[in-house]
Amino acid sequence: MIPRPGRAGIIAALDTGAVERAEAWAAALAPHVGCLKLGLEFFVAHGPAAVARIARHAPLFLDLKFHDIPNTVAGAVRSACALRPAMLTVHASGGAPMIEAARRAAEAEGGAGRPAILAVTVLTSTDAATLAATGVPADPAAQVLHLARLALDAGADGLVCAPPEVAPLRAAHGPGPLLVVPGVRPAGSARDDQSRVATPAEAAAAGASWLVIGRPITTAPDPAAAAAAIAAEIAA
Numbered sequence: 331m332i333p334r335p336g337r338a339g340i341i342a343a344l345d346t347g348a349v350e351r352a353e354a355w356a357a358a359l360a361p362h363v364g365c366l367k368l369g370l371e372f373f374v375a376h377g378p379a380a381v382a383r384i385a386r387h388a389p390l391f392l393d394l395k396f397h398d399i400p401n402t403v404a405g406a407v408r409s410a411c412a413l414r415p416a417m418l419t420v421h422a423s424g425g426a427p428m429i430e431a432a433r434r435a436a437e438a439e440g441g442a443g444r445p446a447i448l449a450v451t452v453l454t455s456t457d458a459a460t461l462a463a464t465g466v467p468a469d470p471a472a473q474v475l476h477l478a479r480l481a482l483d484a485g486a487d488g489l490v491c492a493p494p495e496v497a498p499l500r501a502a503h504g505p506g507p508l509l510v511v512p513g514v515r516p517a518g519s520a521r522d523d524q525s526r527v528a529t530p531a532e533a534a535a536a537g538a539s540w541l542v543i544g545r546p547i548t549t550a551p552d553p554a555a556a557a558a559a560i561a562a563e564i565a566a
């Protein structure tokens with residue numbers, strides 16, 4: 331089932347290669363967040379069985395950012411459906427045929443409870459200079475809008491974007507698409523390697539569906555209290 335919270339929900343990013351640590355975070359954070367995200371660090375280290383163990387605590391966002399030829403991505407989506415994730419990611423820059431293949435595979439394998447296919451637009455760590463160095467002349471905001479149109483037309487259920495792009499995407503596409511937003515930093519938090527950032531309240535007010543928050547929660551002395559404080563900031 332595709333999750334659509336009434337106001338911006340919190341996805342806790344459990345970025346670790348340690349199963350016990352991920353399990354402890356999952357148990358502590360599940361009462362305060364709507365979804366748990368596992369990504370490449372955890373999946374590459376421990377595989378699907380360990381992912382299933384963590385997913386007992388809360389709905390799963392499996393963030394593996396598929397980017398390959400359509401047939402290979404379709405196969406990866408079919409395999410991922412066995413874990414019953416709520417959301418899966420592909421890179422929008424993989425192009426329309428790849429995204430269409432991901433959507434078809436999710437529908438065929440996941441049925442009514444299929445995962446939402448989210449297209450990652452421009453990574454939130456990418457600034458204008460980094461993007462230009464890849465050969466893309468547009469600035470990140472314009473490239474996000476371009477890739478968003480492509481991905482939604484190809485059947486993506488939603489987008490991964492940075493906080494500053496949420497309002498322009500809502501203006502262009504309305505309330506329909508899921509907008510899943512990393513690069514969220516409570517006031518006073520370290521920016522780390524993120525480039526295009528805003529606070530939880532700002533991202534929520536702009537129209538984000540979900541805020542993806544990792545280190546501001548997981549490196550806090552009390553991760554559950556940090557998540558609860560962010561939830562209170564969003565609610566206020």
Ligand SMILES: O=c1ccn([C@@H]2O[C@H](COP(=O)(O)O)[C@@H](O)[C@H]2O)c(=O)[nH]1
Nearest residue numbers: 343345452453454512513542543544545
């Ligand atoms: O553009 C993107 C896509 C995915 N992410 C992921 O979100 C979290 C963010 O973690 P923080 O510790 O809050 O920076 C992380 O798992 C990334 O892989 C992203 O940051 N940007």
